[in-house]
Amino acid sequence: MLLQDLGEFGFIEQIAEIAEGDPRLVVGIGDDAAVLDLGGPDLTVVTTDVMLEGRHFSLDWLSPGEVGWRAGAAALSDLAAMGARPVAVFASAGLPAAWPAEQGRALVSGLMDVARSVGATLAGGDCAANEQVVLDVIALGTVPRGQQLLRSGARPGQVVAVTGALGAPGAAVALLKDRALKRAGHPPSPRLRRTEASGPSFGSDERLGPLRERFAHPQPRIAAGRRLAASGLVSGALDISDGLVADAGHLAERSGVAIIIEAEQVPVAEGCQAAAETLGVDPVTWALTGGEDFELLVALAEQDLSDLLELDPVRAIGLTVVGRVEDGEGVTVLDRNGQPMHLSSGGWDHFTAPG
Amino acid sequence: MLLQDLGEFGFIEQIAEIAEGDPRLVVGIGDDAAVLDLGGPDLTVVTTDVMLEGRHFSLDWLSPGEVGWRAGAAALSDLAAMGARPVAVFASAGLPAAWPAEQGRALVSGLMDVARSVGATLAGGDCAANEQVVLDVIALGTVPRGQQLLRSGARPGQVVAVTGALGAPGAAVALLKDRALKRAGHPPSPRLRRTEASGPSFGSDERLGPLRERFAHPQPRIAAGRRLAASGLVSGALDISDGLVADAGHLAERSGVAIIIEAEQVPVAEGCQAAAETLGVDPVTWALTGGEDFELLVALAEQDLSDLLELDPVRAIGLTVVGRVEDGEGVTVLDRNGQPMHLSSGGWDHFTAPG
Numbered sequence: 001m002l003l004q005d006l007g008e009f010g011f012i013e014q015i016a017e018i019a020e021g022d023p024r025l026v027v028g029i030g031d032d033a034a035v036l037d038l039g040g041p042d043l044t045v046v047t048t049d050v051m052l053e054g055r056h057f058s059l060d061w062l063s064p065g066e067v068g069w070r071a072g073a074a075a076l077s078d079l080a081a082m083g084a085r086p087v088a089v090f091a092s093a094g095l096p097a098a099w100p101a102e103q104g105r106a107l108v109s110g111l112m113d114v115a116r117s118v119g120a121t122l123a124g125g126d127c128a129a130n131e132q133v134v135l136d137v138i139a140l141g142t143v144p145r146g147q148q149l150l151r152s153g154a155r156p157g158q159v160v161a162v163t164g165a166l167g168a169p170g171a172a173v174a175l176l177k178d179r180a181l182k183r184a185g186h187p188p189s190p191r192l193r194r195t196e197a198s199g200p201s202f203g204s205d206e207r208l209g210p211l212r213e214r215f216a217h218p219q220p221r222i223a224a225g226r227r228l229a230a231s232g233l234v235s236g237a238l239d240i241s242d243g244l245v246a247d248a249g250h251l252a253e254r255s256g257v258a259i260i261i262e263a264e265q266v267p268v269a270e271g272c273q274a275a276a277e278t279l280g281v282d283p284v285t286w287a288l289t290g291g292e293d294f295e296l297l298v299a300l301a302e303q304d305l306s307d308l309l310e311l312d313p314v315r316a317i318g319l320t321v322v323g324r325v326e327d328g329e330g331v332t333v334l335d336r337n338g339q340p341m342h343l344s345s346g347g348w349d350h351f352t353a354p355g
Numbered sequence: 356m357l358l359q360d361l362g363e364f365g366f367i368e369q370i371a372e373i374a375e376g377d378p379r380l381v382v383g384i385g386d387d388a389a390v391l392d393l394g395g396p397d398l399t400v401v402t403t404d405v406m407l408e409g410r411h412f413s414l415d416w417l418s419p420g421e422v423g424w425r426a427g428a429a430a431l432s433d434l435a436a437m438g439a440r441p442v443a444v445f446a447s448a449g450l451p452a453a454w455p456a457e458q459g460r461a462l463v464s465g466l467m468d469v470a471r472s473v474g475a476t477l478a479g480g481d482c483a484a485n486e487q488v489v490l491d492v493i494a495l496g497t498v499p500r501g502q503q504l505l506r507s508g509a510r511p512g513q514v515v516a517v518t519g520a521l522g523a524p525g526a527a528v529a530l531l532k533d534r535a536l537k538r539a540g541h542p543p544s545p546r547l548r549r550t551e552a553s554g555p556s557f558g559s560d561e562r563l564g565p566l567r568e569r570f571a572h573p574q575p576r577i578a579a580g581r582r583l584a585a586s587g588l589v590s591g592a593l594d595i596s597d598g599l600v601a602d603a604g605h606l607a608e609r610s611g612v613a614i615i616i617e618a619e620q621v622p623v624a625e626g627c628q629a630a631a632e633t634l635g636v637d638p639v640t641w642a643l644t645g646g647e648d649f650e651l652l653v654a655l656a657e658q659d660l661s662d663l664l665e666l667d668p669v670r671a672i673g674l675t676v677v678g679r680v681e682d683g684e685g686v687t688v689l690d691r692n693g694q695p696m697h698l699s700s701g702g703w704d705h706f707t708a709p710g
Contacts, residue, residue, distance in 0.1 A: 003459050004452035015463050022476040024442055034479035038497055040395025050447035050481045087379055092405035092491040097359035104358050108370050121377040124389035126405045136447040136491040
C-alpha cells in the first residue's frame with residue numbers, strides 16, 4: 001500500500017500503533033498536541049505543524065511574512081485546542097539561498113508577530129538552503145494539571161459548538177483561485193462573467209480584502225481555549241484546521257460517537273455571502289469544508305453551555321451551537337429540511353488532497 | 356544581501372538580534388538548544404534539527420530507516436551537548452505520496468529506535484505529501500537547574516577535549532562519493548586506481564562497512580553529556596555536527612576566546628587510515644572538517660580534567676585533549692611541527708555549502 005492510499009490519518013494511526021507509551025506522556029499521538037508531565041506545577045504541551053510551499057501555501061498568494069504568521073498560527077491554534085497557554089515557538093526553515101536576506105527575516109518576523117500576540121517568544125530553530133520553502137513550527141505551552149482539553153471527551157447528548165464564524169479562508173482561496181484561472185485565460189465562473197458584464201467589480205480588492213486578511217493572518221483562539229479549559233465544562237475540543245466536517249469527524253472518531261451538524265446553524269463569516277454571489281456557489285460549503293479557520297470546535301452539555309455563556313469572561317468567546325453528539329459514528333450534515341447533505345469535499349488530507 | 360551571502364550563521368545571528376527576551380527563556384537562540392524555565396524541578400531543553408533530501412542526505416546512500424535514525428541522532432546530540440536527559444521526540448515529515456507505506460514506517464521507526472536507545476519516546480508530529488523527503492526532528496529533555504552546558508563558558512587557560520574519535524562519517528562520505536564517481540564513469544582517485552590494478556579491493560564493503568555504520572547510525576553522547584554536566588567541572592560544551600574546526604569556531608565565538616587545536620592530538624576513528632590510503636588523502640582532514648561526528652567538544656581546566664578522569668563513571672567517556680583555550684578569537688589548527696595548517700574546508704554552512 002502506498003502512502004497516498006493510506007492517507008495522512010491512516011499513516012498517523014499506524015505510527016501511533018507502533019509508538020511506545022511512557023509514564024511521562026499524558027497525551028501522545030492523535031490529539032492536537034502532546035501533553036507531557038515533566039514534574040512541574042503545570043503540564044507541558046507541544047505541537048508541530050509543517051508548511052510546505054506548493055502544498056500548504058503559494059508565494060503567489062502570500063508574502064513571506066504572511067507565510068510565517070500562518071505557520072505560527074496553525075501551531076499555536078493546536079495549543080488553543082488543548083486549553084494551553086503558549087510559552088515558546090521554534091522554527092525549522094528551508095529557504096532559497098537566492099532569497100534576499102530581508103525576505104527570510106520577514107518570514108521569521110511574521111512568526112514572531114503571531115507568537116508575541118499570544119504571549120510566546122521565538123526560542124530557537126534551524127535553517128538550511130532549499131529550493132522549496134519549508135517551514136516547520138513547533139509551539140510549546142503549559143496547561144494546569146487536569147485542564148487539558150482532549151478530542152476524546154465528546155459524549156452522546158452533548159451539543160457541539162464553535163467559536164467565531166467559519167468560511168473566510170475558504171472563500172479567500174476560492175477567489176484567489178478564480179482570479180488565477182482568469183489570468184491564465186481560463187473562463188471564469190458563469191456568475192463572475194455576469195458580474196463583469198454588468199460593471200467593474202471583480203478584480204478590485206473590495207471583496208477579497210477582508211477575506212484575504214482572515215486567510216493571511218488567522219488569530220489562534222488562545223484566550224477562548226484557556227477560558228473554556230478553566231471552566232471545566234468542556235469535555236471534547238479540537239481546532240478547525242481541516243474543515244468543520246473533517247474535524248468533527250476526528251472528534252467523533254476519537255470520542256467513539258456520532259456528530260450531527262445542522263448546516264443552517266453554522267455561522268458563516270462576514271464577506272462570504274458576497275464572495276459566493278460573485279462565484280455562484282453556496283457560502284456554507286466554505287464554512288463546512290474550507291478549513292484553516294483555526295476556530296475551536298467543542299462538545300459540552302447543553303445546560304453547561306448556558307451556564308458558560310452567563311459567565312462574563314466567557315461570553316466574549318461567542319460560542320455558537322452547530323449540532324449535537326449522538327450514539328454511533330461518523331458525521332452527518334443536515335440541510336435546512338433536516339435532510340443529509342452530500343458534500344463534494346469531506347475535508348483535507350495532506351497525503352491525498354491535491355497540492 | 357542574499358541568504359547565500361549571509362550564510363546560515365549570519366542569518367541566525369540576525370534573527371537572534373530581533374528575537375525578544377522572555378524571563379522563562381534561560382537560554383535562547385545561538386546555543387545547541389533552548390533552555391526554558393517552566394517552574395518544574397528541572398529546566399526544559401528543546402532543540403530542532405531539519406534534514407532535507409539532496410542537502411543533508413541522499414537516499415542513494417541511506418535507507419529511510421537510517422535517515423530517521425540520523426535525523427533523530429542529530430537532534431538528540433544537541434540535548435547531549437546541553438547535558439540534558441531526553442524525554443520525547445517529535446517529527447514533522449514531508450514524504451512522497453507514491454512511497455510504499457512500509458518505507459514511511461521504516462523512516463519513523465529509525466527515529467523511534469534512536470530515541471528509545473536514550474530513553475526518549477516519540478510523542479507526536481505532523482506529515483504531508485512532498486516530492487522531496489523532509490524530516491524535522493524536535494527533541495525535548497530536561498536538565499537539573501544550573502547543570503546546563505553552554506557554548507559560552509570556555510575560558511583562556513583551559514584545555515579543549517573531545518569524546519570518542521572523529522572522522523568516520525567524513526571517511527564514509529568520501530568513500531561513497533568516490534564510488535559514485537567511479538560508477539558514473541569518472542576516473543577514480545589515483546590511489547584507488549593503483550589499488551584496483553593490484554587486486555580486487557575497493558567495491559568490497561570491507562573498508563566502507565564499519566565507517567558507513569558510524570555514518571548511518573551515529574550514537575548521541577547522552578550519557579557522556581549527563582556525566583560531564585553533573586560533574587560541574589565543564590564550563591563550555593557543544594556537539595560536533597559541522598566539523599571539529601567549525602564547531603570549535605562556534606565555541607570560540609560564543610565564549611569570546613581563541614581556540615588552538617593540535618591536529619596530531621585529534622583522535623581519528625578506526626578505519627579512517629585504511630580508507631585514506633585507498634583514496635590517497637590525509638585522514639586527519641575528515642576528523643577536523645568532516646562533520647556529523649556527534650561527539651562532544653568541551654572546555655575545562657586541565658586540573659579538573661585529571662580529577663574528572665579519575666572518577667570511575669566518567670572514565671568510560673574517554674575524553675581526549677585536542678587543544679587549548681587562549682585569549683583572542685578564532686580557531687588555529689597546528690600541525691606536528693607547530694605550524695598553522697590551512698584547511699581547504701572550514702566546516703559546514705547550510706546556506707553556502709554545496710547540496
